[in-house]
Amino acid sequence: MPKDGGIGASTKRREDVRFLTGKGRYTDDINIRGQLYAHFIRSDVAHGRIRSIDTSAAEAMPGVAKVFTSKDFEGAGGLPCGWQVTDRFGKPMQEPKHPILAEGKVRHVGDPIAVVVAETLEQARDAAEAVVIDIEELEPVLDMKAALADGATKVHDDLASNLCYDWGFVEENKEAVNAAFGKAAHVVSLELKNNRLVANPMEPRVAVGDYEDHSGNHTLYTTSQNPHVIRLLMGAFVLGIPEHKLRVVAPDVGGGFGSKIYHYAEEAFVTKAAHILKRPVKWTSTRSEAFISDAHGRDHVTKIELALDADHNFTAIRTETYANMGAYLSTFAPSIPTWLHGTLMAGNYRTPLIYVNVKAVFTNTVPVDAYRGAGRPEATFQLERLIDKAARELGVDPIELRRKNFITADQFPYQTPVAVVYDTGNYHATMDKLLEISDYAGFGARAAESAKRGKLRGFGIAHYIEACGIAPSNLVGQLGARAGLYESATVRVNATGSISVFTGSHSHGQGHETSFAQVVAEMIGIDAGQVEIIHGDTSNTPMGMGTYGSRSLAVGGSALVKATNKIVNKAKKIAAHLLEASESDIELKDGKFTVAGTDKSVDWAGVTLAAYVPHNYPLENLEPGLEETAFYDPSNFTYPSGAYGCEVEVDPDTGKVDIVAFSAADDFGNIVNPMIVEGQVQGGLAQGIGQALLENCVYDENGQLLSGSFMDYAMPRADDLPMFKVDHSCCTPCTHNPLGVKGCGEAGAIGSPPAVVNAVIDALHRAGHTHVTHIDMPVSPARVWAAMNG
Amino acid sequence: MAKLTMTVNGKTVSAEAEGRTLLSSFLREGLGMTGTHVGCDTSQCGACVVHVDGQAVKSCTVLAHDVAGADVRTIEGMANPDGSLGKIQQAFQDHHGLQCGFCTPGMVMSAAALLAENPKPTEAEVRHHLEGNICRCTGYHNIVKAVLAASGQDVSKIAAE
Numbered sequence: 001m002p003k004d005g006g007i008g009a010s011t012k013r014r015e016d017v018r019f020l021t022g023k024g025r026y027t028d029d030i031n032i033r034g035q036l037y038a039h040f041i042r043s044d045v046a047h048g049r050i051r052s053i054d055t056s057a058a059e060a061m062p063g064v065a066k067v068f069t070s071k072d073f074e075g076a077g078g079l080p081c082g083w084q085v086t087d088r089f090g091k092p093m094q095e096p097k098h099p100i101l102a103e104g105k106v107r108h109v110g111d112p113i114a115v116v117v118a119e120t121l122e123q124a125r126d127a128a129e130a131v132v133i134d135i136e137e138l139e140p141v142l143d144m145k146a147a148l149a150d151g152a153t154k155v156h157d158d159l160a161s162n163l164c165y166d167w168g169f170v171e172e173n174k175e176a177v178n179a180a181f182g183k184a185a186h187v188v189s190l191e192l193k194n195n196r197l198v199a200n201p202m203e204p205r206v207a208v209g210d211y212e213d214h215s216g217n218h219t220l221y222t223t224s225q226n227p228h229v230i231r232l233l234m235g236a237f238v239l240g241i242p243e244h245k246l247r248v249v250a251p252d253v254g255g256g257f258g259s260k261i262y263h264y265a266e267e268a269f270v271t272k273a274a275h276i277l278k279r280p281v282k283w284t285s286t287r288s289e290a291f292i293s294d295a296h297g298r299d300h301v302t303k304i305e306l307a308l309d310a311d312h313n314f315t316a317i318r319t320e321t322y323a324n325m326g327a328y329l330s331t332f333a334p335s336i337p338t339w340l341h342g343t344l345m346a347g348n349y350r351t352p353l354i355y356v357n358v359k360a361v362f363t364n365t366v367p368v369d370a371y372r373g374a375g376r377p378e379a380t381f382q383l384e385r386l387i388d389k390a391a392r393e394l395g396v397d398p399i400e401l402r403r404k405n406f407i408t409a410d411q412f413p414y415q416t417p418v419a420v421v422y423d424t425g426n427y428h429a430t431m432d433k434l435l436e437i438s439d440y441a442g443f444g445a446r447a448a449e450s451a452k453r454g455k456l457r458g459f460g461i462a463h464y465i466e467a468c469g470i471a472p473s474n475l476v477g478q479l480g481a482r483a484g485l486y487e488s489a490t491v492r493v494n495a496t497g498s499i500s501v502f503t504g505s506h507s508h509g510q511g512h513e514t515s516f517a518q519v520v521a522e523m524i525g526i527d528a529g530q531v532e533i534i535h536g537d538t539s540n541t542p543m544g545m546g547t548y549g550s551r552s553l554a555v556g557g558s559a560l561v562k563a564t565n566k567i568v569n570k571a572k573k574i575a576a577h578l579l580e581a582s583e584s585d586i587e588l589k590d591g592k593f594t595v596a597g598t599d600k601s602v603d604w605a606g607v608t609l610a611a612y613v614p615h616n617y618p619l620e621n622l623e624p625g626l627e628e629t630a631f632y633d634p635s636n637f638t639y640p641s642g643a644y645g646c647e648v649e650v651d652p653d654t655g656k657v658d659i660v661a662f663s664a665a666d667d668f669g670n671i672v673n674p675m676i677v678e679g680q681v682q683g684g685l686a687q688g689i690g691q692a693l694l695e696n697c698v699y700d701e702n703g704q705l706l707s708g709s710f711m712d713y714a715m716p717r718a719d720d721l722p723m724f725k726v727d728h729s730c731c732t733p734c735t736h737n738p739l740g741v742k743g744c745g746e747a748g749a750i751g752s753p754p755a756v757v758n759a760v761i762d763a764l765h766r767a768g769h770t771h772v773t774h775i776d777m778p779v780s781p782a783r784v785w786a787a788m789n790g
Numbered sequence: 791m792a793k794l795t796m797t798v799n800g801k802t803v804s805a806e807a808e809g810r811t812l813l814s815s816f817l818r819e820g821l822g823m824t825g826t827h828v829g830c831d832t833s834q835c836g837a838c839v840v841h842v843d844g845q846a847v848k849s850c851t852v853l854a855h856d857v858a859g860a861d862v863r864t865i866e867g868m869a870n871p872d873g874s875l876g877k878i879q880q881a882f883q884d885h886h887g888l889q890c891g892f893c894t895p896g897m898v899m900s901a902a903a904l905l906a907e908n909p910k911p912t913e914a915e916v917r918h919h920l921e922g923n924i925c926r927c928t929g930y931h932n933i934v935k936a937v938l939a940a941s942g943q944d945v946s947k948i949a950a951e
């Protein structure tokens with residue numbers, strides 16, 4: 001049993017106390033004396049040319065400080081894109097300007113045109129009614145394939161076309177892949193959509209800008225997963241504010257799921273407006289605004305083909321994907337359908353030849369970027385749906401077909417044909433574990449029981465791999481990232497032995513204040529209550545890249561281990577001096593430094609006090625104080641994997657699908673806090689099941705968002721979901737980070753959608769509807785019913 | 791603007807509010823009690839749930855002036871008199887029923903209303919009752935578990951342990 005507060009313990013979360021008592025401090029809870037309120041006026045058409053904007057009547061209205069348009073931002077840069085993809089011909093992607101406020105054209109419903117800033121929010125809203133905007137409507141570009149046709153209307157007049165890039169991976173393998181298909185004994189193909197989603201963290205985005213005239217210091221409070229990234233992007237590329245004059249604070253943040261990674265127009269706006277008006281300026285998104293201004297996720301249309309030999313070995317995979325970028329390139333958008341998707345197309349299998357083609361397309365819709373899993377759910381969905389389809393066409397068991405092609409435990413490290421090297425894994429073990437925890441053997445009896453009640457029961461399997469812990473900076477630099485992806489930590493040991501840790505990671509629900517403290521407490525052997533974790537403020541934390549891609553523990557935790565190791569090494573030197581022993585003889589255990597083989601010891605606080613009151617101290621060769629910073633840049637991605645099993649009941653009369661059981665057997669490597677890990681998986685499963693059954697972002701033919709509120713966009717609710725069986729006892733530790741951890745934040749959302757759809761297809765096949773080969777997500781009652789009766 | 795008085799968590803409070811001010815804004819902006827959250831504008835998410843005269847209501851759908859004189863209870867009033875976590879709050883911490891904490895005030899207030907009415911709910915009853923509260927983080931598993939535990943039921947058999 002691990003000690004409470006140490007590594008491996010389900011230590012209760014300390015942050016919960018403030019959240020449970022209403023004492024959390026979210027961005028919208030911040031009000032600065034004298035603040036003004038910003039109301040954004042957004043385009044209500046998908047595509048149009050702005051003929052004129054008349055703000056004069058609004059500016060004369062009570063309480064109005066100023067009405068802003070793009071004219072007020074003439075010196076500012078556009079919102080930058082952080083990743084440049086090179087196409088398959090060696091040319092850089094097409095990269096349009098993304099202005100803070102629309103310049104000349106509006107390109108999606110929700111595109112901001114003007115902003116009213118007033119003494120109260122009500123006054124700002126009232127005055128917005130008086131801003132007169134004349135727009136000439138243009139034909140909206142919505143369908144991706146039509147957008148690429150010759151002569152199609154262009155979203156960006158100054159670009160050659162609506163094609164952002166045409167990417168091929170691995171381009172050199174293309175001919176070999178085609179040849180393998182020519183020789184294949186079987187070819188199975190599938191066309192599918194990965195439905196567009198809205199991340200919808202429960203806290204809408206908020207930004208508060210503040211400016212101090214006498215010092216020229218700017219402060220931005222914002223709902224961000226990565227305040228340092230915002231400071232760099234906004235400071236250097238948009239507003240031209242040097243880092244030392246710009247503080248970005250992301251306090252308690254109410255969920256992100258990717259949507260709060262990006263630098264958004266509203267952040268730059270409030271920062272600049274506060275400067276111009278010399279008053280704090282606050283903007284709080286409504287949920288309706290969030291639907292048309294937060295980056296969306298997914299939205300891929302794919303054709304995937306699998307070649308097999310006569311023995312059912314996978315010999316090649318070929319895919320063609322259209323990926324919707326929306327109207328502009330959000331911060332990391334180009335990397336999602338490419339490097340976070342193409343590199344995962346090997347899945348858990350030994351397929352020797354793979355070719356992935358992705359065409360990224362501009363349309364008159366909200367920009368699309370990473371959403372929980374980002375690229376990896378799209379890859380997993382294609383592969384795991386296709387393998388199920390192949391098993392049915394070949395008349396073999398889908399589990400056995402997977403097992404036959406799994407990379408085996410003795411083949412690691414495994415070089416895939418799509419660039420990445422998996423360090424560890426054991427896919428047969430996770431599959432075995434899944435069959436055990438889901439009581440797969442008992443499925444037949446449960447299906448018979450369902451049948452008695454007139455329900456069709458099905459069991460769906462999916463196995464996933466993901467690449468987490470992004471990422472090695474030199475590698476992503478070669479792939480087009482315009483940022484490094486290391487993480488940082490400063491460990492400040494205080495004089496009496498308590499510890500303040502400053503991390504570049506950011507917690508918006510992940511519980512770092514608890515789990516990061518467990519790591520430090522374990523390493524030193526002190527009580528976790530002695531360790532405080534501080535994050536989210538660029539003025540006191542070292543430059544870090546923030547939290548996304550399941551990277552906090554794998555990358556941020558590694559920086560923390562590195563910094564703590566430096567502390568321990570220095571503390572041992574101090575202890576050696578105090579104990580008059582050689583440094584190499586000093587052992588640290590349970591917060592006590594002992595001379596090996598003796599009973600001479602000094603406790604942790606004795607050493608820390610000596611560091612800050614250096615009376616008896618080796619000042620000639622050691623600085624006083626005990627504070628260390630480390631930056632950790634990973635040498636590889638981490639590769640969590642797992643087997644997921646979904647059991648559904650389909651109502652044959654209505655087509656309604658109920659998830660009656662869901663089991664997940666994951667391999668996350670080592671685990672610091674099992675309770676938190678289970679929570680992350682459960683939350684990911686809910687989002688993946690939401691995608692599979694409920695959630696769908698729909699535009700009509702005019703580019704109006706039909707699913708623009710919780711009334712029309714079906715979020716998973718408590719009675720849509722079952723209790724989950726979650727297991728993480730399969731453990732192949734990561735070999736290249738000090739904790740041996742892999743990351744667990746996205747797994748649930750990656751592995752569950754294909755498991756759900758496979759279960760529905762299984763139920764229909766068992767009931768004799770063998771003509772149904774695929775149903776697009778969300779698998780709504782209408783779609784299931786139509787498939788059964790079609 | 792007119793002055794408005796009500797009892798919040800046992801204390802009489804008053805502040806100015808416009809006729810159109812919602813109870814959620816009155817609590818957050820008028821009284822500076824930011825524990826009550828606003829997660830939507832279509833009365834769908836339940837982040838804003840408080841009790842008015844013992845009934846759970848979505849404070850984003852109630853005009854502040856309409857509840858003048860009422861007895862309002864918010865998340866800030868759910869701890870024990872000594873400041874320790876109340877029973878439901880404690881169960882949420884014990885069973886990891888929250889992650890980002892944004893839905894949590896509404897969840898706790900809805901759960902309290904359920905348990906006041908139905909002290910030993912079934913899992914299905916808990917799920918049904920919480921249908922008006924959206925949580926994007928937890929997948930509800932641990933929230934349901936926490937509510938069952940707060941009702942004094944044994945949850946040790948529930949999966950994912």
Ligand code: FES
Nearest residue numbers: 829833835836850
């Ligand atoms: S804020 Fe009241 S229901 Fe969403």
Ligand code: FES
Nearest residue numbers: 889893925926927
């Ligand atoms: S804990 Fe984040 S929304 Fe529920």
